[in-house]
Amino acid sequence: MERNSSHSDGKEGKEGFLEISLRPFDLSDVDDLMVWATDDRVSRICSVVTCTCREEAVKYIKDCVIPHPWYRAICIKNRPVGFIKVTPNSGGDRCRAELGYALATKYWGQGIATKAVKMVVSSIFSEWSHLERLEALVLVENPGSQRVLEKAGFQREAVLKKHLTHRGRTRDLVMYSLLSTDPKL
Amino acid sequence: MERDSSKSDENEKEEEFSDISLRPLDLSDVDDFMVWATDDRVSRFCRWNTYTSKEDAVNYIKNTVIPHPWFKAICIKNRPIGAISVIPNSGEDSCRGEIGYLVASKYWGQGIATKAVKMVASTIFSEWPNLERLEALVDVENPGSQRVLEKAGFQKEGVLRKYCIQKGSTRDMVVLSLLSTDPKL
Numbered sequence: 001m002e003r004n005s006s007h008s009d010g011k012e013g014k015e016g017f018l019e020i021s022l023r024p025f026d027l028s029d030v031d032d033l034m035v036w037a038t039d040d041r042v043s044r045i046c047s048v049v050t051c052t053c054r055e056e057a058v059k060y061i062k063d064c065v066i067p068h069p070w071y072r073a074i075c076i077k078n079r080p081v082g083f084i085k086v087t088p089n090s091g092g093d094r095c096r097a098e099l100g101y102a103l104a105t106k107y108w109g110q111g112i113a114t115k116a117v118k119m120v121v122s123s124i125f126s127e128w129s130h131l132e133r134l135e136a137l138v139l140v141e142n143p144g145s146q147r148v149l150e151k152a153g154f155q156r157e158a159v160l161k162k163h164l165t166h167r168g169r170t171r172d173l174v175m176y177s178l179l180s181t182d183p184k185l
Numbered sequence: 186m187e188r189d190s191s192k193s194d195e196n197e198k199e200e201e202f203s204d205i206s207l208r209p210l211d212l213s214d215v216d217d218f219m220v221w222a223t224d225d226r227v228s229r230f231c232r233w234n235t236y237t238s239k240e241d242a243v244n245y246i247k248n249t250v251i252p253h254p255w256f257k258a259i260c261i262k263n264r265p266i267g268a269i270s271v272i273p274n275s276g277e278d279s280c281r282g283e284i285g286y287l288v289a290s291k292y293w294g295q296g297i298a299t300k301a302v303k304m305v306a307s308t309i310f311s312e313w314p315n316l317e318r319l320e321a322l323v324d325v326e327n328p329g330s331q332r333v334l335e336k337a338g339f340q341k342e343g344v345l346r347k348y349c350i351q352k353g354s355t356r357d358m359v360v361l362s363l364l365s366t367d368p369k370l
Contacts, residue, residue, distance in 0.1 A: 047277070092232060092350045132355050133347040158343025162280055162318040162364055170280045170317050175360075179347055 020115050022072040022084065025065045029073060030057045032080040033065075036104040045142040047166060048102045070124070074103065074116045081107045084116045086124055086134070096133040096177075097124070101148075108144070117152040118185070125180040132180050137173040139166065149176045153185035205300050207257040210250050210265060214258060215242050217265040221289040230327045231287060232351060255309070259288065259301045266292045269301045271309055271319070281318040282309070286333075298330070302337040303370065310365040317365045322358040324351070331359055338370035339363045 025033070036042045037051040037060070049064070051057040065071050069088055073080035082103035089096055099120065103113055125131055138145045140159060150156070154176040162170040210218065221227045222236035222245075236242050250256050254273050258265035267288035274281055284305060288298050310316055323330045325344060335341070339361040347355040363369075 095347055095350050095355045135345075155346075157345055158360055160318075160320075160342055160360065161362060165277045165280050175343065175345065177346055 018076065018110055018112065020081075020112055020119075021075045021078065022116065022119055023075060023078070025061055025071065025073050025080065025083070027058060027061055029080050030054060030061060032073075033057055033061065033083075035106075036082060036102055039105055041105050042102050044167070045139055046102055046145070047100075047164075074101070074112065076107075076112075081112065082116070084113075084120055086120060088128065088131070094130045096135055097128070097131055099134050099136040113145070113148045114151045117148060121152060121178060121184055133177055134179075135175060135177045137163070137175055140172045140174055146174060146176070149178075151185065152178070153182060154178045155182070204261055205297055205304075206260045206263065207269065207301065207304055208260060208263070210246060210256060210258040210268060212243060212246055212251075214265050215239060215246060217258075218242050218246065218268075220291075221267065221287060224290055226290045227287050229352070230324045230330065231285075234352075255282075255312075257305075259286070259297065261292075261297075267297065267301065269298075269305055271305065273313065273316070279315045281320055282313065282316050284319050284321050293329075296336075298333045299336045302333060302339075306337055306363055306369055318362055319364075320360060320362045322348070322360055325357045325359055331361070334361045334363075336370065337363070338367055340367070 031054075034051060034054065034057050037049065037057055042048055043050045049060055051060055065083075068085060071085040072083065074082040074084055082101065084099070084101040087098045087100065088094065089098075099117070101113055101116060121134065124134060134154075136149055136154065137160070138149065146156070155178070156174060156176055158175045159172055160175055161172045163173040164171060219236065219239060219242055222233075222242055225235050228235040236245075253270060256268065256270040259267035259269055267286065269284070269286040272283045272285070273279065284302065286298055286301055288301075306319065309319060319339075321334050321339060322345070323334065331341070340363070342360045342362055345358050345360055348358040349356055
């Protein structure tokens with residue numbers, strides 16, 4: 001599958017006086033990545049990888065972020081304030097990919113995640129021609145993220161009970177999906 | 186995870202579930218395996234394609250069935266007429282396992298799959314103490330199999346659209362689950 005190596009601009013909203021862009025991470029972003037990777041308020045509501053020190057964060061960028069098929073920094077003025085990623089599958093599951101994202105708490109409540117999701121949605125299906133389904137799993141206790149997906153046109157399909165373990169407890173997750181044939185909002 | 190190597194549980198269940206028993210499948214069962222493996226009606230909603238050679242069946246039993254964490258033949262008078270398996274997950278996903286089953290078409294409509302699923306549901310949670318969720322994915326066009334699971338106490342959680350590719354097309358799949366805390370029917 002092709003790698004999105006071009007920058008994409010989120011200048012669409014006249015509503016958006018906050019312009020965001022998506023770009024690949026590099027090692028020089030480690031301090032910005034540490035902001036959300038060390039924040040308990042972020043790791044409490046999603047499965048974001050946490051880092052306790054700079055070394056761990058550098059290793060994470062090297063070993064997981066850079067080699068990932070589609071992992072981008074959500075940037076304001078080219079500084080990362082969060083991430084968004086799409087994880088593909090293979091074989092009989094290659095028609096679907098999983099969306100994940102997180103933002104530093106300072107930037108919550110400003111429509112940034114919604115913009116970033118819409119940007120991904122507008123390009124991922126043409127980048128990956130096998131892809132028919134983009135899905136996202138959100139903790140039931142995370143209504144903010146559920147709203148992000150709904151505003152981006154995702155459909156709520158199911159609550160998967162005790163689907164995975166997060167912070168030592170089994171959790172109920174809401175499954176959302178957007179198909180390549182669904183209207184883009 | 187432990188392998189069920191004792192037959193005592195099955196003897197007990199044989200009284201309760203009269204006609205069928207579960208036991209490991211081995212190479213000597215290959216001819217009985219071929220009965221369902223060569224049947225298009227059985228393979229239609231399964232992830233594998235209809236078998237055309239005994240050698241392929243032998244390889245499947247050697248390479249997939251025998252090392253499998255939980256794979257049993259469904260037997261009548263100790264002769265396999267179907268199979269049932271549970272696939273575990275690891276890490277933060279280890280609270281859930283996926284159940285799958287099939288019955289040779291000659292034996293359809295007699296409640297055998299339902300019995301087999303109930304037998305598994307009654308033991309798997311004690312065999313695998315980390316397991317809290319048993320889930321199943323069923324093609325939307327396979328209502329018979331949905332009924333099997335509902336009769337065994339599974340709850341339909343939703344429909345996952347264009348979830349996977351089977352037999353060359355993307356399929357909508359019903360997701361059903363049984364929790365360790367749910368009543369066993």
